Amino acid sequence: MSENRRAIYPGTFDPITNGHIDIISRASHMFDEIIVAVADSEAKKPMFTLEQRINMVKAATKDFPTVKVIGFRGLLVDLSDELEANIIVRGLRAVSDFEYELQMGYANASLKKELETVYLMPSLEHAFVSSSVVRSILNFDGKIGHLVPAEAFKLIKCVL
Template sequence: MMKSCIYPGTFDPITNGHLDVIRRASNVFDKVIVAVALNESKTPYFDYHKRIELAKLATKDLLSVEVIGFDNLLVDFAKSQNINTVVRGLRAVSDFEYELQIGYANASLWSQFETVYFMPSLKNAFISSSIVRSVLRHNGDISSLVPKQVYQKIKEEYAN
């Protein structure tokens, strides 16, 4: 039986840390759906469609990975995909408390909902989308923080 999971997030933009978690998940699951959340409450740097495009670029060589956008509750999206397992990345202890709360909240909405946590490799543990956005705002070099294809696309479209 094929086992699938969802890796949800805003991915604003997708980073090497995200890609690290996606690769780890694809080693455990037959199919990984990267679910890009609309999540306008976070006032994303990149618009929804651009974030989906960048995630697709970053994962195009990973055959077991599909990128889908969603704009509803994660639990409802998971049910619509007939998948009850989500993957989340944990970089530090501070992530754990937040992720634990979210995991419990989701489980309270759907008793069959499972959350699996992956840690990125040490070289990617410090990378977050907010760090990438901060570096971008100050015209810094993000080439070591995001996948090569994502860097090229951002450089082409957002260069001053």
């Protein structure tokens, strides 16, 4: 019998975007289970609370039967041990993402050599979408409905 291929897709998801959903969709075809791990990440001073972000991700991924959503604090390598998952999924939009993600991948591998990082590029239509772009638009009451999943958009409207 083959081993369950479980992958972790970590991030702050502040808020979750259509680009994130694109990566989750792609990864769900590659792995048996995707655990979307929403980082507490107080250092980044998120716009939304951890609970709000978890709820947004859960709502946006409700139609993905192999996706589980959790919140976490601490090191990703510790979470991977806890979840018995040695694959990390990360999205790359641009060259600027690559440099940061490469450093993080190497740092994680230095802490746990069995940990593999898989990098996925979003579809071209989502390549410019980031949580920080969405937050910037929100700060000026701009329209974000085309950038975030409809389920998350409903929750964002309730919060703001």
